Amino acid sequence: MTGTVTPSRPAEDAGSEPKAGWAAARRHAKAAHDAEFTAFVASAGTRLRRTAYLMCRDWHLAQDLAQQTFAKMYAAWPRLRTGTNLEAYSRRVLMNLVFDQSKRRSASEVVVAELPDHADRGSGTPELRLALIEVLARMSVEDQAVLVLRHAEDHSIDTVAMILDVSVSVVKMRNARALARLRALLGDDFRAAD
Amino acid sequence: MEPGLREQFDRAVRADPGADPGEMAKAAMVHGGRIRRRRRLAVAGAAAVVVTGVGAVGVMALPDSAAPPAGPPAMVAAAMRLPAPECSKDPVAAGATDAAVFLHEATDRQRSAIGRALHDDERVATVIFESREDAYPRFAALWADSPEFVASVSPDSLPESYRLRLRDPAQFTAFSREYATKPGVQEIVGRICPQSAPVGGGAW
Numbered sequence: 001m002t003g004t005v006t007p008s009r010p011a012e013d014a015g016s017e018p019k020a021g022w023a024a025a026r027r028h029a030k031a032a033h034d035a036e037f038t039a040f041v042a043s044a045g046t047r048l049r050r051t052a053y054l055m056c057r058d059w060h061l062a063q064d065l066a067q068q069t070f071a072k073m074y075a076a077w078p079r080l081r082t083g084t085n086l087e088a089y090s091r092r093v094l095m096n097l098v099f100d101q102s103k104r105r106s107a108s109e110v111v112v113a114e115l116p117d118h119a120d121r122g123s124g125t126p127e128l129r130l131a132l133i134e135v136l137a138r139m140s141v142e143d144q145a146v147l148v149l150r151h152a153e154d155h156s157i158d159t160v161a162m163i164l165d166v167s168v169s170v171v172k173m174r175n176a177r178a179l180a181r182l183r184a185l186l187g188d189d190f191r192a193a194d
Numbered sequence: 195m196e197p198g199l200r201e202q203f204d205r206a207v208r209a210d211p212g213a214d215p216g217e218m219a220k221a222a223m224v225h226g227g228r229i230r231r232r233r234r235l236a237v238a239g240a241a242a243v244v245v246t247g248v249g250a251v252g253v254m255a256l257p258d259s260a261a262p263p264a265g266p267p268a269m270v271a272a273a274m275r276l277p278a279p280e281c282s283k284d285p286v287a288a289g290a291t292d293a294a295v296f297l298h299e300a301t302d303r304q305r306s307a308i309g310r311a312l313h314d315d316e317r318v319a320t321v322i323f324e325s326r327e328d329a330y331p332r333f334a335a336l337w338a339d340s341p342e343f344v345a346s347v348s349p350d351s352l353p354e355s356y357r358l359r360l361r362d363p364a365q366f367t368a369f370s371r372e373y374a375t376k377p378g379v380q381e382i383v384g385r386i387c388p389q390s391a392p393v394g395g396g397a398w
Contacts, residue, residue: 034223037219037222037223038215038216038219038220038223041215041218041219041222042215042216042219045213045215045218045219046210046212046215049210049213050207050210053206053207053210054203054206054207059209059210059211061390063213064279066213066218067218067221067222067225068225068279070218070219070221070222070226071221071222071225071226071229072226072229073222073226074222074223074225074226074227074229074230075226075227075229075230075233076230077226104392132202132203132206133206148203151199151200151203152200152203152204152207154200182199
């Protein structure tokens, strides 16, 4: 007689065929992955969106870029979740999206709003903020990426090189060039540790 | 004290309107899950056709959701039609702002005739030709997560296309009807996109 078999699994596995058990295991794994992913978004979302903003200077677009970055990461989550530097990886995905977009923009000759040539910089704080953003907008997107990753995000030169998939010397060169440009355009309004 | 660069960056992002991280995660899971399924489907489709030569078993490898058994060319064609995230998801029959004109086995003369017609067409604001060579690196980058799929596709199997933006979306229907019958044109896919989208409205 077989009536004494006690189901040792949760009710949803009650079918207890190997297939059902396997499906349930998959569901559990997915739920665990989703929980991990949600926690990752909660911890990384704000910084990622702000970094995106510094690269595109539009909050709406920044949110969109952050969202796309997370979607791409979720698509690869089973592979990423272990042994990947998630923060660096997310920056890499984001920067690739930004680079693609700027390439497409220049290729498609869509007129984007040009910032005025003369930043009306006063001495107050809001004007100062505008100035940095405007100066960023006038640099190549590669130089912007180095400045933002190195100085807004505080990544090491090595990490920046890894994120952007270029050599350390390229990062150093772009960093020096971008800082010099920033100094020239912002005047004495800032001081930065190189 | 002079503010350092770091503080200036911090100040520049102070106007962050914020976003609900739970909502962000949820939206990413929906969209990301879709990306994952699409890739899986494409790989399965490509793999299935490789196996069909051996026996009927290959067809079984197709997931139930893939309507007719789709070979690499069909899968590639489907992949080519992925919309840019800013654009309408499904192609539209009327009111498209952007369009991709896919060519099929067009001769040099047909290709340049279509190009000339598009360039001279008053209704077209911008037009870009995308050759197979242009398309391949972007195709490979988009599907970098599925090396098997990328490896199964050669540049030759990617279609050529003209990507264009119309001056007036109301003209799309007439435009499409006119070009669809030109020799060398396989299909015209129209989408509704904002100005910020890539010309043609394709994901790549």
